[in-house]
Amino acid sequence: MNNDTKAAKATNATLPTANARIYPRGGLDVLSRAEVARLRDASSGGMHDLLRRCALAVLTSGSASDDPRAAQELYPDFDIEVLQQDRGVRIDLRHAPAMAFVDGEIIRGVAELLFAVVRDLAYTAIELVKEGGRDLETSEGITDAVFGLLRNARVLQPADPNLVVCWGGHSINRDEYVYTKQVGYELGLRGLDICTGCGPGAMKGPMKGATIAHAKQRRRKTRYIGITEPGIIAAESPNPIVNHLVIMPDIEKRLEAFVRIGHGIIVFPGGVGTAEEILYLLGILLREENKDLPFPLILTGPTASAPYFEQIDQFLRLTLGEAATSRYEIVIGDPATVAKHMASGIRKVREHRIAQKDSFFFNWSMHVPLEFQRPFVCTHEAMAALDLHHGRKPHELAADLRRAFSGIVAGNVKEEGMRRIEARGPFEIHGDPGMMQALDALLRAFVEQRRMKIAGEYRPCYRVMA
Secondary structure (H helix, E strand, C coil), rough: CEEEEEECCCCCCCCEEEEEEEECCCCCCCCCHHHHHHHHHCCCCCCCCHHHHHHHHCCCCCCCCCCCCCHHHHHHCCCEEEEECCEEEEEEEEEHHHHHHECCEEEEHHHHHHHHHHHHHHHHHHHCHHHCCCCCCCCHHHHHHHHHHHHCCCCCCCCCCCEEECCCCCCCCCHHHHHHHHHHHHHHHHHCCECCCCCHHCEEEEEEEHHHHHHCCCCCCCCCEEEEHHHHHHHCCCCCCCEEEECCHHHHHHHHHHHHHHCCEHHHCCCCCHHHHHHHHHHHCCCCCCCCCCCCCCEECCCCHHHHHHHHHHHHHHHHHHHHHHHHEEEEECCHHHHHHHHHCCCCCCCCHHHHCCCCCCCCCCCCHHHCCCCCCCCCHHHCCCCCCCCCCHHHHHHHHHHHHHHHHHHHHHHHHHHHHHHHHHHEECCCCCHHHHHHHHHHHHHCCCCCCCCCCCCCCEECCC
């Protein structure tokens, strides 16, 4: 990686910026003419605006804001240009945030994240369109697309299972954040790597704890994988510990990526995004095809968070039934036990993969049905049409409940969803009266516990209708 920074002067009234010319090395050595053309295309169907927004998110890595429009307002003149030259790729930055530079040099970790943005958007622009030959109308085709993106990002390693996915909120209190670090530390001592949604809070804490443990154990080849998607990256910019960033095209492929490459999942306290993730995973695990598939799932937090998990547990029992409780365990206030149980569960995963002749690096045996893979466009009409009533099969109800929470996430922190709410008011969610009462209570608790926003007063983007 080489870079040539020409200036670090303020281009607006508040924040200093810099211009730079960067030459990526490793993992992004060359791009095709078609890929470069799509990344430079500023038309409505082009990729340039998306590239600009994602690049700005990683250049402001560590930002404390969860407003997706904040960085664009602070750096309105920022732009990025990707060029293919005889000696490889060149990236030109204009009016980039000065916080991404030290003494005129772009921070190496930030540069790597920037290269990942270009790599993944270039791949998506060519491979995941109709002209690219991918079949995105079938379950098998979508899974193959997820595999292709992860392989292109070079995060699939044929090594013993050791990757723990950690889910949880970006807006958590100090005690909960410290607890996530303690769990990450215990996982790291046992040689386990970490994968999260790449942002702050419960996505950063486990990685931070694991770095210390990995250093103590003298582990040099460590993985801190952050998986995100374009709609969320601006609100949850990558934390500085992420050393492998992957940008999936949408939330559904992001969720599938988690369950395909992870060997177990730990859930910390969170808000609607965390509830969406739990419902997605349980909806899959409750299917008959996956009943014998070992996949450790642990819900955990500090002692003070016990009421939070009691409410989550009650909601899952009410909506998905008692069978759902057999697929997870709740451990409160005991990081070492969490790590021990996870390590034990991953050993069972290893044994099962060997017996089934399945790969260690990608969970092909997991059956993910099409209703969990199709992108859900969170319009007012789609949210109102969700079938949230008892009497459905648990995995079918889980799919629609997941969509309901996904819509609230969109209304909270995704630019397109926020625009819809501003134009037409809150989404309306309809369903069984008892289920709606439980859903409303859960969402009210999230608001009261400030799990919806990092800063500022929260204005609900939804109305729960009995």
